[in-house]
Amino acid sequence: MPPKLLPILLLLILHTPSHPFPLLPPTPHPHNTLLHAHHPPPSPSILDTIDLKHSWPSSSPSFIANHWNKSPVLLKNSFRPDDELYPTVADVHALATDDDSETRLITHDASKDLYSLELGPLSPSELSPPLPHSIVINDVDRFLPHVADWMDANFDRFPNWRRDDGQVSLASKGGGIGFHVDNYDVFLIQILGTRNWTIEVEPLSEDEEFTRLDDKHDVRILKASSTKRTVTKTLKPGDMLYLPPRIPHCGTATSDDCMTLSVGFRSPSASELLSAMAEDVGERVRSGASVNSRYSESNPDYILNNPSRGLLTTEASDACKKILLEAINGVEWDHFYGKHVTTSKRFRLNHPQPAGPEQGLWGDPQSAVSSVFDNNNGMLFQAEGLTFAYNANSDLFIDGTHFPDIPPPISRVICDNRCLTKSHFDSILPLPRALLIDLVSRGFLYGCDGL
């Protein structure tokens, strides 16, 4: 293991409480480049604004009623800038140079209007190139327990399975990743510095996206439209922009050390479910009877008198459709669905990793569970970046793994709490000890001392 990985892994396993990092003042940068505006003049009235007064959108009735899944909105004053749990510049630099992280560096040469992409990990000298740039890292909550805590606390009313990983971008003045469109609901949370977001107010169809893709760049960027209505807003720390799926948007840092955290919400489409199911069916080819059924002529005599060898008969067409639908119906839907929506979309190696002997007490699943539940000492955390969910039919799903026959009250405690202590199980007797030990030994839960 490369030595620079160690601090990250330790952080992951030990769940150290966060340190208070003050907001960094924007530092002057010698290479600021003027922005080029490539969009029609903004019309400020076409985007609603809600002042959250230091609450979060999931507890705002007007946001949920008028905007969630429906229309873009600027949400002002979501968190207090002194919350201190969000990612810091030092966190981003540490992750960007880590072999395990999913990092991209996007630079923008404004003179050629060209975006270029470099894949991480970055060397320390690559962290601040002279051109306006943006360091983009996915899965940050997986690596930064304090960020996982923060996202969890603040998005707590949204179902676990809907929330994707956190993506952070740290940009120099003028940096950004160009106009693009996402297939999910997203909150773009301004953490540090300021950023101008230009959005088109109408969703973009797949066809329009295809014709507007600008293939001169390394990244998937749309040409600006001269006909769409756009609006530009400046976000300060604590502000966030909510966008439903397929609203084109372009963020440009208007200060150095401009940090934005994007939290996306997955919304599976029929085509995504269909292709995931095809994969699932493919894996069951060796075992499943329904997926192995095959077409054969129900009336072979037909061949003796066949009037037209080119004809696709209704009989054959219907028979093929029937075996397909039978195979789909043969899928245990609840199990497929639960596994599918709790599986991470990120590419991950060795995650989660069970704690090892070097973690002492916490490295042994049996003694970890005994410490928390027999001795009331320490706590168990959900491993960062995993999705925990359950259903009313006693199925528990964690990161794509299915645990059958778990009574819902037990799953509920495990899935609804990022951190478990003895008191969470007070009303549940007997303690599901074997399950908890199993979850710790798989690395889905990990134990640590109190905060």
Ligand SMILES: *[C@@H]1O[C@H](CO)[C@@H](O)[C@H](O)[C@H]1NC(C)=O
């Ligand atoms: C940022 O957006 C504001 C409108 O909110 C605009 O007045 C300002 O000129 C923009 N700044 C840059 C650098 O584009």
